[in-house]
Amino acid sequence: MVSVSREIKVNIESIEDHKLDYTEFALANLGPADVPLEGALTEVPYDDRAFYTDPELLNMHPTLNLASREISLKELSPKFGSEVKDTQLASFVDNPKVKDELALLLTQRGVLLFYDQGDFFKLWPAKIGEFNSYYGVPHVLPITKVVKDNPEFVTVSV
Structure with a gap:
């Protein structure tokens, strides 16, 4: 039996580290406590x-x-x-x-x-x-960083 472990280090930078034009777009942690997990087969009306x-x-x-x-x-x-x-x-x-x-x-x-x-x-x-x-x-993804107080928004940096 082979056991593999991988350590992932994530450096989360705070708002104070950068001058942001729009501080309301600062990233926030989103976890299961913040967002109710939906069933995999939830029907969503689409037009x-x-x-x-x-x-x-x-x-x-x-x-x-x-x-x-x-x-x-x-x-x-x-x-x-x-x-x-x-x-x-x-x-x-x-x-x-x-x-x-x-x-x-x-x-x-x-x-x-x-x-x-x-x-x-x-x-x-x-x-x-x-x-x-x-x-x-x-759709709210409970595994990603989102905009604080607005979990339906995800910021993308280019």
Whole structure:
């Protein structure tokens, strides 16, 4: 019998170690005591918002019109991923047509990157949660680091 053990060391940095523009996005530990574990086969209603818009929408690369506003796209690779340039998500929060068009773009490209979203972060947390919930029921992962007091949000650093 062979016994293998592996030690993993994790260095959690505190807010005081860094100057954060948005301290409300500091990571928090999330454990089973914080989040009730759901059954593996919990049925969740799903309505794919991409079906509510014109499928010909994305034939306009490298520019795209979202609700009569032209935006530019930069493909990260020919088949997967796009950077959406010069666009603030905050301007789309209350526009269901644009959110449906974004759903189609995401469906076809797999990953969308939006940089410099300061205006969007100012809507924290209610409007951002509402924006995310438009696309479906948020899933809380009890094994990851989340935004303090908002376990449905996970920060991703690039």
